Amino acid sequence: MRTAPFFLAAVLAASATAAIAVQAPPPVAPEARNVALGALTLTPVRDGANIAPNDGKVFGLDVGPAAVAAFLRAKGLPTDAIPLNVGGLLVRGLPGRVVLIDTGNGPTKGGQLMASLARAGVAPGAVTDVLITHGHGDHIGGLVDAAGRPAFPRATIRMSAPEWAYVRTQGSSSAIARGIAPRVRTFAPGAAVLPGIVAVPLRGHTPGHTGYRISSRGRSLLDIGDTAHSSVVSLGHPEWTMGYDGNKPLAERTRVAELARIAGTGMLIFAPHFPYPGIGRVVRSRPGYAWQPALR
Numbered sequence: 001m002r003t004a005p006f007f008l009a010a011v012l013a014a015s016a017t018a019a020i021a022v023q024a025p026p027p028v029a030p031e032a033r034n035v036a037l038g039a040l041t042l043t044p045v046r047d048g049a050n051i052a053p054n055d056g057k058v059f060g061l062d063v064g065p066a067a068v069a070a071f072l073r074a075k076g077l078p079t080d081a082i083p084l085n086v087g088g089l090l091v092r093g094l095p096g097r098v099v100l101i102d103t104g105n106g107p108t109k110g111g112q113l114m115a116s117l118a119r120a121g122v123a124p125g126a127v128t129d130v131l132i133t134h135g136h137g138d139h140i141g142g143l144v145d146a147a148g149r150p151a152f153p154r155a156t157i158r159m160s161a162p163e164w165a166y167v168r169t170q171g172s173s174s175a176i177a178r179g180i181a182p183r184v185r186t187f188a189p190g191a192a193v194l195p196g197i198v199a200v201p202l203r204g205h206t207p208g209h210t211g212y213r214i215s216s217r218g219r220s221l222l223d224i225g226d227t228a229h230s231s232v233v234s235l236g237h238p239e240w241t242m243g244y245d246g247n248k249p250l251a252e253r254t255r256v257a258e259l260a261r262i263a264g265t266g267m268l269i270f271a272p273h274f275p276y277p278g279i280g281r282v283v284r285s286r287p288g289y290a291w292q293p294a295l296r
C-alpha cells in the first residue's frame, strides 16, 4: 500500500499522544494526474492524507472497533487505523472557466494542494470558480492562505445556501468564513451551478453537503464528497455509523441509497478520501460493495 510509511509513522505518533479523531496529517508528495471526460480534463489534485484511528469514534460507531478490525483483517489491511486521502478535483475545458472542487486541509496543515495545482500548470489566480462540497476543514482549509487571505484571488466560491449558513456558525472555520465572505455565491440544493456542472444534494454529512455531477459530450462523473470516506470500510459496510456525519441516520440512508444507485448504473465517481487519484467505479461485493479504480 503506497501510504504505508506515512501511515505507520502517523500511527506511532498517534500512540504517543492522546486519542483524537484526526491525527496530524502525514506529509505526502503533490500529485496531479489528468483524466479525460468528454471535452473536459479532470485532474485530481492531491493535498495530503488524514488518519482515522479505529477507536470506535470514526468508523463503525454502532458495531465497535473489534468488528471494524475483523473486517479490515479479512481484507489484509492494518486494523488500528484507516488512512484517508485528502484532495480536490480540478475541472478544465468549460468555456472561460477553470474550476476547482474542494481545497483540502490548507497550508497551515501541510496541505500540498498549491504544489499539485502547479504540477497541473494552474496558477491560483487562474481559478475562476471554487465549488465546495461541504464546510469541513479538510475541504475548505485551502480557501485561504497562511495569512487568512483568499488563496484564489479571482475565484467565485460556490456552495449550497444551507452549507454557507452552517459554515458561518462554526467557530472553527470563522477565520476562513471571514476571509472568503465577499467572494461567496450560494445556490439552492440541486441547482445547475455552472454549464456542465449540477449540484446533487447528498444529505446528512453536513446541513448542505453537496455532490457535483460533471457532464460533457454524453459522459459524466459524480464527485460524491464525503458520502463515503473509506474505499474499504464505507463501501463494505455503508450501513455502519460514521462519526464524522452530522446527522448520522440521514447520512447512513444517503450512503446506502447512493451506493446502490452508483453501483447499479456503473457511473464514474470521484471520491476525495479514496486512495489517490480517487476516480473509479463502485461494484457489488460481499459484503456491500468494492472499489474499482479507473486508474492507479
Ligand SMILES: [Zn+2]
Pocket: 136, 138, 139, 226, 273
Ligand atoms: Zn472530508
